[in-house]
Amino acid sequence: MATSVVSETDRWSHLPPEVKQELDVFETELRRVQQGLMPEKVFLEFRLRHGVYGQRQAGTQMLRIKIPLGMLTTVQMERLAELAEEYADAVSHITTRQDIQLHFVDINDTPNLMRRLAEVGITTREACGNVVRNVCACPISGVCGDEVFDTTPYARAMAYFLLRHPDAQNFGRKFKIAYSGCEDHACGLAIMHDIGAIAKLSDGRRGFKVYAGGGLGALPHQAKLYSEFVPASEMLPLAQAIARVFARLGEKKNRGRARMKFLIAQVGIEEFRRLVAEEREKLTDDPLWTAGLAEAERFTEQPLLEPSELDPAGRSPEFLRWVGLNTRPQKQSGYSTVTVFLPLGDISSDQLRGLARLCRRFVNDTVRTTVEQNLVVRWVPRGELAGFYDGLRSLDLAESGAGALSDITACPGTDSCKLGITSSRGLAALLHHKFHNGLSELADRQDLKVKISGCFNSCGQHHIADIGFFGSVQRKGGHVAPVFQVLLGGATQGNASAYGLAVAKVPAQNAPAVIQKLSNIYAAERAGSESFADFTRRLGKARIKEELEELCALPAYEQNPGFYQDNRQPWDFHMSTGVGECAGEVVDQSEFMLEDADRLVFEATLAYDDNRLEDAANKALAAMTKAADALLFQRGLLLSDHYNTVAEFRRLFFDTGEFHAQFAENYFRAAQQSNGEGNAAIGEERTRRRIEETTLFIEMAQTVYSRMAGAKV
């Protein structure tokens, strides 16, 4: 084809070298596992750490794209639109943690997909797997009138500081961080995160009230207050110290108890504080703690257009309804944020491209994804809202109801997730339809939130909804029906301040009726401005169960087979779940390092065959160093401590006789050679010998590692 004259090497030469190398390594490892040269288990966790997640449909992948704080530029939106069109099904899906997911991706397309993302400054690195996931933050940080200060630069600094950080690569499970600008609102959901940071001033100094050990999942925990005030400058070292403690003491074997919330529950918050403080003392100063901060603090967002005010006279009721529900005045006079309501968090490539074009006219690069699976556009002059609305209408993106009852959150469920039991998206789609047809009088209610998960794992955040649903099954007379547990009493407000409890189990077909019934009772019996959570507490579980009784009944299949179909799935339901990849695989950091050593010696061989002798010699030495580091990691040495690998390896493995002396000496000689005359002119024969020595060195390292890992068990 026209561009096929561009070689694969040249095509991506414009990428930053470290990014190019990382993605080349990903492609190499993909080919190695396809050739049976890498263990599947190690590759699974490796690909997860690059955002590649196996769907429930065999042989197809979901790609999770990390969008720190949900911040998107128009160029990035256009690129995402292109990639969804070419490699997925032309839909970009906004997740409940401000990521973007593409579904039905062929794994062979992922290297180039990642490279094209990298061209616009996006990475999928650490979007899945047992690492620090996307750092979330309030999407109206910096423009919200209620915030203490703009958390954007601090959250960004955290996101990029921990990305690829060596201390954050050896967790037993994932690790989530969120920032909020205030205590009260729902935007940041800080209390349900491993680290939740809420902006706070102390004597005029900026800092954060820090919570630790929160999380939803099957067994939700509210975070414990870690500190009333941590200065902003101390946040990155604090996170690093917490990461080290979690990596060292967190559960690794029992996947169901490996999140940090279980560690804190086990040792207690006081002891956890002590452990973290102790670890903090050990850290050597890292210039990134402040460099990242200084760089981040330079971040400013400039409006594209001058401020202006909206004149509502003569405007259509539809427009005014949209203004009431989907826009919010900024603290900067004359500007509003606009929430683009995306049913089920989905936006088509045409819409995303069109929205980017619209943003260029009105705001430029000030778009953010939200945890409610919408997009927020900031800095729209209020006098331009009508024009912006018209632009959204032309893209079919002007639906009212953002933040209202009709704005439902749902995880992917059985559409794509291996753990899904019921169709959370099917229910959400059905409700979306009903809020336009039959339940329209409820659609705009802003005092109720509905969130749906396809199973108990809470990716749809059902615990923090006023009305939460999670999928389950019920067997009757040899047939299996999809059902939903109904949870009441959760609250998104106050950064996810309350978690709901299950009150009833209803057939999936009856879930919409549950919402209608509860909403009607709330409207009729609410006391003043009582919240739904308070209302249900006052009403009591017995009364609520009684009210829902008739909706809980599951008719026999013969009476009504429709109850044995899931929502928007006109075929008989059958339960089919697999092993989810949320928990990833626990792969010891040393295993990753040894795999890396294998890859490097393989690349050394290729370089040797290509007569690139110096490159081959360098790669072989790097492979031995990597293997040595893998063993040193088992002795408690951390890469972030910047130790001398040769010296430490000599002390801990050579002097003690734990490593075959001849193989170790080969390594020392190679390192000495490299430091002395260098590898430029060692010649073909010595290069070849070094590669052979490296192979033996790695084999011996594998043996020693196996012995050490076995001894630890």
Add this chain to the structure above:
Amino acid sequence: MPGVQRVSLKILTDAPASLNLDPFLAIFGRWRQDQNHPARWIDLADYAHMPRGPGIVLIGQLANFGFDLGTACPGIVYATKGGLTGSTVDRLRGVFRDAFAMAARVAAEPEFPSGVNLRTGSLELAFNDRLETPNNDSTDGELRPWVSGVLDELYGAGAYRLHPEPDPGRRYGFSIDAEAGVTPLVLSARL
């Protein structure tokens, strides 16, 4: 060199943008059971909640097939992702032939919405790979003769008009206006 693999062909219809897509859940729910289909079906994706989305899509390893509500007007989309072999013109012939054959098949399903007609002379062709076929003069010089060749076979030389996609940010491709009223099966048989 893999050559052209990702080609999308949309056959427009006269369906309203508000068409209820539920019938396609039932149709594609059945179709996906066919494990021998060359597209190697994986599952269906339900995007009926999106007013300008891809509708209901039957996803395959080598091709997707769906009733789509995006761009221009509603229509049937057949989009290949891999598995095309032979010369470029052979591949294009295969895409058009399979798209029309499958369109005929879906239109014959009992649940297919009554009153919806395929406009077999109104097509949207897109080369769905900006790395291999960017929307520029070079690609146009290489691919347009092949496209024209296939359309000559389908509709007859000079019996159609090609409207190239002018926006370089969009995929290389064409809107195609041709003789209406020919059934998809007849068109498929011409290739």
